[in-house]
Amino acid sequence: MTYSGSNYRGSASVPPAGGGGGARVAAAAAGGPTRRGLIGSGIGLVASIAATGGGFAIWSTARTTDADLERPFDLEAIPEDDRPDRLNEALNILVIGSDHREGNSEEDARSDTVILMHVNEDGTEAYGVSIPRDLYVHIPEYAAASNYPEYTGSNAKFNAAYHWGGIPLTVLTVEGFTGVRIDHVVEIDFAGLVQVVDALGGVTLDIEPADAPDYYDETGVTSIHGDHRFFPAGPTELDGEAALDYVRQRYQWNRGDFARMQHQQQLIKAIMDSALSAGVLTSRSRLTSFIESTSDAVKVDTEFNVVSTAISLMDLRSDDLVFMTTPNLGTDTMDGESVVVYTYDLENPENDNPEATTLWDAIREDTVSAWITEHPDLVGGEAAEE
Template sequence: MTYSGSNYRGSASVPPAGGGGGARVAAAAAGGGSTRRGLIGSGIGLVASIAATGGGFAIWSTAKTTDADLDRPFDLEAIPDEDRPEKLNAALNILIVGSDHREGNDEADARSDTNIIMHVAEDGTEAYGVSIPRDLYVHIPEYADASNYPEYTGSDAKFNAAYAWGGVPLTVLTIEEFTGVRIDHVVEIDFAGLVQVVDALGGVTIDIEAADADGYITDEPGVESIHGDHMFFPAGPTELTGEQALDYVRQRKQWNRGDFARMQHQQDLIKAIMDSALSAGVLTSRSTLTSFIDSTSDAVKVDTEFNVVSTAISLMDLRSDDLVFMTTPNLGTDTIGGESVVVYSYDLENPSNDNPEATSLWDAIREDTVGAWVEQNADLVGGGEE
């Protein structure tokens, strides 16, 4: 079982066919404070937890107003129940979608570069994030309401084809079909939203991973962006603004693990956001809290049934160290149908035949026994290295 290939460079799914000298980022001072009460990743989870733990009627009212004013374009209740897995317990499964939509661009052309199932245990003491590779080769269910190319649904393709063809609803259906895990809520955040969240917290500190792929190794340990101003990020703990954090977590070609490295860096960013929310004094300053809520309430989209306040209550007892990340177990990279993909299984109808780790993980999420699964599969936990 492996997570990575050699400098794997996936491409966005589409319908079947018929330099140097960049700006620099300063490194942060070493060290850090003690572990404190954490927040589950994503902009809305952050807003929810901060609102709930901030205290005071005015703050609570602000949180309720924010909840009412959120953009709620995703109606999971409209999906026929017979097409969805049964829910077995009160554990919470939130799908976090990070799209590459940019302001001024057609939203229909956006892709889902980040897909994380955030599982919060029923007792509220444990939380787990499972990244789904965007190029994981899976079955995309038939979906007559797909906004783009409904005729291509019902076929095998890269996972992010689901988002490209049918947006969040088809993405949810695809996940639920190959995992058997029922998705309770959805949070979507795009490039601009991510920048807003990070900047509202005064930035984040991320432990930058040095490039190791041929042709991308720099004289000084670190990584140079291949986008925009080709910013250079020195290896080690580094303070980043929202734009800088976005730039860093978009990179993938500079590491031998390719997109798997990028997924790990996205996970690192979620934890960094959690830490910054605490160190920025958001929980102790009403003005800081209000500013944060005001600046991030329009940064995310959620489903129609997501109650921010009740979710906040369920997350109040979690600490940042309680959040464990992993990547969907897979068989590495290969070429299928002329495309380089991440192989989920060579037998998509019976994936347990060659990918038992994945099927056992989905069983554990459904049954809310992920802690035991992690203990038994410790080598599959973390950033996705071989």
């Protein structure tokens, strides 16, 4: 079976940026991108709102935020020989949500959510591809890995790359099995998501009732974490803690982690909608709070330019983003672990997963729209039989 994520598609309206492809792609990262990870892109979104409706004081805050952002990721330091070539001016941003919690060591964190965001060369189309954390892939050898360098160069679940070697190894792993050049990185953790949602005054999510046998409840879904809060089915207002709780759930649905990825994508849409609502646009205090909270919540690479992102994102809306999930062969047991199977032939994935390899080709060649036209069943929230 092949599973795909949610589809939120409208007429794309990201305007071309005068500053070139880098600015356009930074825009995509800032405007769309997962749950914890993609929300980091909200920095540019808020900055764009500030530019159009918040006045000089808000715009000044955005510029200050750009200067004060924590920038620990230097992608230029990754050996060039180990990375794919850039084929055009369309750029790609890897948005990462780590499961690091306050009080726990960062060395124990894993990439709980990863979405590859792509903005086309013209800046008119934006796409997000969720990468399952349990996707079974090859993790390249990386002597500089901060944890367990001896484990690198082996096959494992995708989120092990972050645990073993942080952002650099995660980037190398994604580039290795996709062939797509990563141009920017945005990272956010649990606390960051809560900050962002609360700075917006909350979000509204359409809660999916539990359908897994052990959790079935047509009236909603009950969290298996913490205080076991109940989420009533249908549109529900959530604060940051509640939104985080909901998008962490997966066992309550038959689709498991694929349902969780879909809910993550829905949260991105909800955050964008909330940020662009009339209340946010007209409230200087809420705009300022959101900008400042977001700057505290995320980490970005050394080349991420928030101000350029703001200019490029002025017209981007939630319906302008198309979401999907990495085409895969469903779940199975490999090396004694339950995994999401990317391919049974890691050296020649085109043999049994041509949909994935052609998707990566489309991203590299900046022809994703045409790929979606040919594979409409892979853009949506349901599982589809191959």
